[in-house]
Amino acid sequence: MSGRKIGEVILDLQNISLRFGGVKALTNISFDVREHEVRAIIGPNGAGKSSMLNVINGVYHPQEGRINFRGEERRKMEPHMAAMQGIARTFQNIALFKGMTVLDNVMTGRITKMKANFLEQAIRIGRAGREEVEHRKKVEEVIDFLEIQHIRKTPVGRLPYGLQKRVELARALAAEPSMLLLDEPMAGMNVEEKQDMCRFILDVNDQFGTTIVLIEHDMGVVMDISDRVVVLDYGKKIGDGTPDEVRNNQEVIAAYLGVAH
Amino acid sequence: MPEMASSRAGDTFPRLLFYHGQVRGDKTAMREKHLGIWQSWTWSEVAEQVRALACGLAGMGFKRGDNLAIIGDNRPRLYMTMAAVQCLGGVPVPLYQDAVANEMLFVLQDAGIRFALVEDQEQVDKLLELKGQMPELEHLVYDDPRGMRHYNQPFIHDVEALMAMGRIHNQNHPDFLDGEVALGTCDDVSVMLYTSGTTGKPKGVCLTHKAFISAARGGIAFDGLTANEDILSYLPMAWVGDHLFSFAQAMVAGFAINCPESGETVMTDLREIGPTYYFAPPRVFENLLTQVMIRMEDASAIKQKMFHFFMAVARRSGAEILDGKPVAFSDRLLYLLGNFFVFGPLKNVLGLSRVRVAYTAGAAIGPDLFRFYRSIGINLKQLYGQTETCAYVCLQPDGQVKFDSVGKPAPGVEVKIADNGEILVKGPMLLKEYYKRPEATAESINADGYFMTGDAGLFDDEGHLKIIDRAKDVGKLSNGAMYAPNYIENKLKFFQYIKEAVVFGDRRDMVCAFINIDIGAVGNWAERRGIAYSGYADLASRQEVYGLIQECIEQVNAGLVGEGMLADSQIHRFLILHKELDPDDDELTRTRKVRRSFVAEKYAVLVDALYSGKTSQFIETQVRFEDGRTGKVAADLQIRDVKTYPVVRHAA
Numbered sequence: 060m061s062g063r064k065i066g067e068v069i070l071d072l073q074n075i076s077l078r079f080g081g082v083k084a085l086t087n088i089s090f091d092v093r094e095h096e097v098r099a100i101i102g103p104n105g106a107g108k109s110s111m112l113n114v115i116n117g118v119y120h121p122q123e124g125r126i127n128f129r130g131e132e133r134r135k136m137e138p139h140m141a142a143m144q145g146i147a148r149t150f151q152n153i154a155l156f157k158g159m160t161v162l163d164n165v166m167t168g169r170i171t172k173m174k175a176n177f178l179e180q181a182i183r184i185g186r187a188g189r190e191e192v193e194h195r196k197k198v199e200e201v202i203d204f205l206e207i208q209h210i211r212k213t214p215v216g217r218l219p220y221g222l223q224k225r226v227e228l229a230r231a232l233a234a235e236p237s238m239l240l241l242d243e244p245m246a247g248m249n250v251e252e253k254q255d256m257c258r259f260i261l262d263v264n265d266q267f268g269t270t271i272v273l274i275e276h277d278m279g280v281v282m283d284i285s286d287r288v289v290v291l292d293y294g295k296k297i298g299d300g301t302p303d304e305v306r307n308n309q310e311v312i313a314a315y316l317g318v319a320h
Numbered sequence: 321m322p323e324m325a326s327s328r329a330g331d332t333f334p335r336l337l338f339y340h341g342q343v344r345g346d347k348t349a350m351r352e353k354h355l356g357i358w359q360s361w362t363w364s365e366v367a368e369q370v371r372a373l374a375c376g377l378a379g380m381g382f383k384r385g386d387n388l389a390i391i392g393d394n395r396p397r398l399y400m401t402m403a404a405v406q407c408l409g410g411v412p413v414p415l416y417q418d419a420v421a422n423e424m425l426f427v428l429q430d431a432g433i434r435f436a437l438v439e440d441q442e443q444v445d446k447l448l449e450l451k452g453q454m455p456e457l458e459h460l461v462y463d464d465p466r467g468m469r470h471y472n473q474p475f476i477h478d479v480e481a482l483m484a485m486g487r488i489h490n491q492n493h494p495d496f497l498d499g500e501v502a503l504g505t506c507d508d509v510s511v512m513l514y515t516s517g518t519t520g521k522p523k524g525v526c527l528t529h530k531a532f533i534s535a536a537r538g539g540i541a542f543d544g545l546t547a548n549e550d551i552l553s554y555l556p557m558a559w560v561g562d563h564l565f566s567f568a569q570a571m572v573a574g575f576a577i578n579c580p581e582s583g584e585t586v587m588t589d590l591r592e593i594g595p596t597y598y599f600a601p602p603r604v605f606e607n608l609l610t611q612v613m614i615r616m617e618d619a620s621a622i623k624q625k626m627f628h629f630f631m632a633v634a635r636r637s638g639a640e641i642l643d644g645k646p647v648a649f650s651d652r653l654l655y656l657l658g659n660f661f662v663f664g665p666l667k668n669v670l671g672l673s674r675v676r677v678a679y680t681a682g683a684a685i686g687p688d689l690f691r692f693y694r695s696i697g698i699n700l701k702q703l704y705g706q707t708e709t710c711a712y713v714c715l716q717p718d719g720q721v722k723f724d725s726v727g728k729p730a731p732g733v734e735v736k737i738a739d740n741g742e743i744l745v746k747g748p749m750l751l752k753e754y755y756k757r758p759e760a761t762a763e764s765i766n767a768d769g770y771f772m773t774g775d776a777g778l779f780d781d782e783g784h785l786k787i788i789d790r791a792k793d794v795g796k797l798s799n800g801a802m803y804a805p806n807y808i809e810n811k812l813k814f815f816q817y818i819k820e821a822v823v824f825g826d827r828r829d830m831v832c833a834f835i836n837i838d839i840g841a842v843g844n845w846a847e848r849r850g851i852a853y854s855g856y857a858d859l860a861s862r863q864e865v866y867g868l869i870q871e872c873i874e875q876v877n878a879g880l881v882g883e884g885m886l887a888d889s890q891i892h893r894f895l896i897l898h899k900e901l902d903p904d905d906d907e908l909t910r911t912r913k914v915r916r917s918f919v920a921e922k923y924a925v926l927v928d929a930l931y932s933g934k935t936s937q938f939i940e941t942q943v944r945f946e947d948g949r950t951g952k953v954a955a956d957l958q959i960r961d962v963k964t965y966p967v968v969r970h971a972a
Contacts, residue, residue: 196355203355209585
């Protein structure tokens with residue numbers, strides 16, 4: 060039923076290796092992400108999934124390998140540069156401002172789009188006022204999209220976990236990203252919350268054409284919503300392909316279910 | 321309300337609408353909060369949009385006498401659709417929007433729905449699911465385009481496209497719609513509302529323009545409502561109360577309706593709008609009060625002291641001041657101070673500062689709850705009515721509000737009590753008929769033209785009607801004493817800790833009860849006592865909670881023993897259910913009334929255990945989740961005996 064068209068490769072990772080001292084987090088990993096697709100990274104605990112996301116948005120700098128984003132070879136990159144290029148993300152252990160309201164938290168997602176300088180914003184003169192109205196409008200659209208109107212003015216710290224996750228997604232969406240990195244968006248949720256989250260992820264992908272890279276533990280969820288899946292184990296890639304291909308991959312089965320020695 | 325040009329001018333809703341469009345075209349008719357901002361439509365804008373909708377529907381082939389299903393939350397576009405359908409001489413049929421697809425099927429088939437206008441993708445999906453079973457469905461129009469991009473079935477339309485089509489149609493045939501409106505008469509059916517189906521299959525109640533307009537006029541005159549009222553429209557559109565308050569009365573008086581942003585933001589929207597005229601079922605008032613009390617417990621000591629001091633003043637004299645009765649000067653002074661420090665800010669927080677008249681109905685309201693709102697100066701009153709009577713039979717007049725009655729017969733309504741205690745009603749607001757059910761119509765209206773409400777009641781010395789129970793529910797205990805289950809259940813539900821109660825006793829030797837605790841109130845109570853619990857089932861099985869509920873029941877028994885003929889109905893044994901009764905499991909109706917016989921059958925083992933003297937019973941129950949999947953919950957329920965009071969028999 061989907062009308063979106065999966066396009067060209069926009070992110071290409073070649074032979075990525077990442078070490079922390081003597082610990083090899085990622086070893087010689089290559090995979091790509093196509094425009095408009097939902098790409099999942101799965102693997103057992105400690106497989107290197109979050110490290111992979113951190114490499115993509117520039118938190119970690121791999122010692123080896125090449126990253127090509129939208130045709131540009133990327134050298135050293137900092138997270139804010141990734142944000143400027145249209146990559147937004149959410150975190151495994153929710154990173155919101157707990158004392159601030161949902162609205163203010165989502166507003167911070169617009170930071171890269173704000174042009175008024177600090178002084179203008181502080182005393183709200185000139186373009187700062189106009190900009191705020193525009194940003195607020197965009198933020199309200201996101202709030203409407205994720206159906207969180209009822210908690211608009213609630214401090215984030217008072218919200219249950221499932222809703223906080225949704226607020227984090229809202230903040231990422233407020234940046235109007237072309238690529239969205241989601242780190243375990245459904246961890247710790249009940250069945251109903253998971254279903255809602257799946258629906259939102261698919262809606263974002265469908266309505267805005269946002270490319271989505273997600274890490275997830277819940278295999279059922281991954282297999283249902285992803286176009287392609289890459290499987291990591293102990294920092295190595297052991298599978299890559301459509302959900303069906305991955306499901307039938309012997310190495311993947313062994314990594315997940317264990318293997319008789 | 322100003323005089324109308326001719327006697328026909330205001331006798332149907334479309335004529336009323338176009339009248340308001342002319343005389344108060346620039347006044348606000350509807351508001352809805354969207355993207356965080358209140359959007360408004362004036363009467364002339366509403367009239368224009370209704371015209372476009374109506375012409376668009378006509379262009380699609382909608383004809384006089386057709387029924388159109390309306391499914392969704394309260395939204396201006398859906399209210400406009402009702403008027404548009406009426407313009408064409410059709411009948412709008414609003415459905416409960418939270419019903420699952422299969423529950424809707426019966427009504428959709430019964431009403432022979434060819435056209436439906438629904439709110440969003442969720443409702444479209446439900447109708448698509450049913451499409452195979454209702455081939456007569458020809459056109460499906462949606463209001464909110466979100467998520468609808470890939471629905472390319474030719475019979476699904478965007479309402480904007482429909483209206484664009486209608487505007488062209490209107491340009492080409494400028495006299496068409498006025499001609500259609502002129503054809504309408506006040507005896508046409510204006511709306512069809514389905515009964516909730518507490519007893520058997522839902523029945524379509526056909527109500528005429530005349531019925532609803534006379535009910536609306538009566539209510540407006542009774543409470544002195546004007547065109548300047550603001551009302552929050554948040555109760556299901558399929559419910560007769562919402563149709564009376566948000567549609568009929570707004571159309572007659574010309575006041576503004578306000579639609580909330582979403583179902584979950586109602587409390588915030590209430591505060592922002594500050595309605596002057598407010599309607600809510602008792603459970604909404606109860607939730608509000610519970611929230612206030614919970615927040616008060618977290619307030620600082622000074623605030624708590626102030627609150628309790630002035631609440632005591634309000635309890636003593638608040639209701640009397642509201643009723644204009646004499647009150648000691650010192651209390652009057654203290655009440656003024658209290659109003660400044662406590663009641664005023666409290667009403668403001670609740671969004672009720674501007675309320676002139678508030679009504680509650682649909683279920684019995686607890687005396688403490690009722691008194692609370694009245695004592696802080698909110699003119700909360702009760703009314704009584706059914707779907708079949710446009711929710712208009714009895715109203716409590718200002719200054720004569722009693723906690724245990726529903727007031728006096730409303731203007732134009734005649735009420736009498738039959739020999740078996742059943743309440744009979746006659747007046748212009750009665751239903752025309754049940755849709756395609758002549759035998760049911762004949763059964764419910766007697767030879768003298770009285771509608772038989774099915775409720776048992778009596779008039780007190782001052783002519784106020786008091787409702788006891790459903791006439792058919794009133795039974796007898798095995799010793800012949802009268803037994804009124806709803807009456808007892810309501811007494812139980814007046815405790816904030818008890819959310820639902822189901823009692824048994826007809827043709828039995830004693831009364832026993834199932835209890836559902838209120839997870840909010842009991843949860844808070846448990847927290848304060850440091851009782852840890854994991855969820856509803858766990859909390860419900862706690863000894864401490866059983867003790868708490870037992871105390872409540874003993875208080876009810878103490879009250880019942882003094883009520884003469886109901887003294888034998890004291891509750892002897894009870895248990896707390898391991899799951900909340902839920903409309904999704906068919907245990908409650910969509911209006912949250914207990915389906916007693918269904919519950920009795922489903923939990924037959926538990927009923928047997930209550931009457932066989934066991935102290936615990938194992939039960940496994942199927943539950944249905946919101947997405948339609950099912951699961952099982954099991955529990956070992958304890959059963960407790962309750963203290964009862966000896967019945968003193970007066971010598972006859």
